Amino acid sequence: MADRTFTDEELVAYLDGEDAHAPVAEIRAALQEDVALRQRLDALEIDKQAITDGFAALLTQDRPAPVLPEPAVSRGHSSASLALVASLALAVGLGAGVYLNRATQPGWLEYVAAYQALYSTQTLAHIQQDEAAQQAELDRVATAIGKMLTPAELDTLPGAEYKRAQVLNFNGKPLIQLTFLTDDGDPLALCIIRSNKGRGAQPELSRMEGMSAAAWGRDGYEYLLIGGQNDAQIERYAEVFSEAEI
Incomplete structure (x- = not known):
């Protein structure tokens, strides 16, 4: 069989x-x-x-019996009361969740910082453009946010070389990124986006994604300069750009 x-x-x-x-x-x-x-x-x-x-x-093992948790609600409460308490707890929890989600939702600064954290020296070291090519690139990004820039305005940082410009996007709004490479090999980025949030004109220093950063605002634009871990350098460069009203 x-x-x-x-x-x-x-x-x-x-x-x-x-x-x-x-x-x-x-x-x-x-x-x-x-x-x-x-x-x-x-x-x-x-x-x-x-x-x-x-x-x-x-x-044969002497093991204690497991201790069961005491009921959280006394027996005097009806099932209807328990249902009401559960419903209120759920509603409060959902409301708090929505509030926290809105409060902690990352803005454009956080997204730019996460993007910049991917950069290394090799990301920018190979880029070599003459002034005419740089200007053509800047004209293209100027169309995106309505801000005219020149290579001469950007090539003013002591110890850092301007490399390139590109157009990014955040929530449907154009955002331009201007990149630099320091003599120490740190990639930096100056990002600009249209905004009327009223951020102060004085650069505010912070740490984002482990990098030095400075943010400020002027004339309907917001700015973020970020990269490396040299706070003094970022502060100095941010002052150069803010005073030049880039």
Whole structure:
């Protein structure tokens, strides 16, 4: 008799002595000549003695009974009261969740910082453009945010070289990124976006994504200068740009 004619359920029933649920006579006959069937039975058979010994060992251990938590609400409260409390808790939780989500939602500064954290010296070191190419690039980004810039205005940082400009986007608004590489190999970025949030004209220093950063605002624009870990350098460069009214 072929091995495949018996299901695992039938073989387990045979092993457990449940004759009503297994073709006992057929299995016994097949076992006389079917080596594969004997192997299946061996694999399905449970070591019952090992289980018995294991439970016996557990019973000899002095384990304290588990302590169940006390009900949080006294028995005097009705099921309707419990439902009301649960509903209010859910509503408050959802409201707090919405508030926290709005309060902690990252703005353009955070997105720019995360993007800048991916930059390395190699990102900018290979970029070499003459002044004409730089101006053509700046004319293109000027169209995006309505701010005219020249290479001469940007190539004024002591110890840092202007590299390139590109147009990014945040929530449907164009954002331009002007990149620089310091003599120490730190990639920097000056990012500008149109905004009327009223950020102060004096650069405010901070740390973002582990990098030095300074943010300020002027004439309907917001600025972020970020990169490296030299706070004094970022502060000095931010003052150069803010005073020049870039």
